[in-house]
Ligand SMILES: [Ca+2]
């Protein structure tokens with residue numbers, strides 16, 4: 155069963171239109187790539203506003219100029235909040251360090267809300283991670299016009 159199918163709920167359990175929804179959003183981040191043997195952890199912050207109903211949102215990494223398994227380890231999972239909990243959550247993605255001279259690179263994390271409307275997207279459904287190259291002396295601008303595949 156796919157992740158999206160797993161999030162579907164029976165019709166009888168679907169929220170009525172009048173029900174208040176939890177509203178989530180993911181931040182964009184930037185960090186140094188790293189150059190050693192240890193993976194660099196990038197943490198996207200997911201904030202929760204609106205109603206504190208029970209809710210789950212799926213997420214996945216989306217390639218940009220940074221490529222999965224070459225520049226970062228792709229992830230696909232979900233975040234769950236219990237009723238009453240409005241705490242922010244972190245999505246950790248491991249960035250693969252190198253010593254290559256290159257431009258800054260980007261990838262994204264996309265939030266995928268459930269079909270029942272219990273969780274909706276607020277300000278941003280997509281967070282952009284900028285991997286700042288730390289191997290070149292001069293600061294090159296990132297690739298223009300291409301952030302993440304849609
Ligand atoms: Ca580096």
Ligand SMILES: [Ca+2]
Nearest residue numbers: 252254287289
């Ligand atoms: Ca590099």
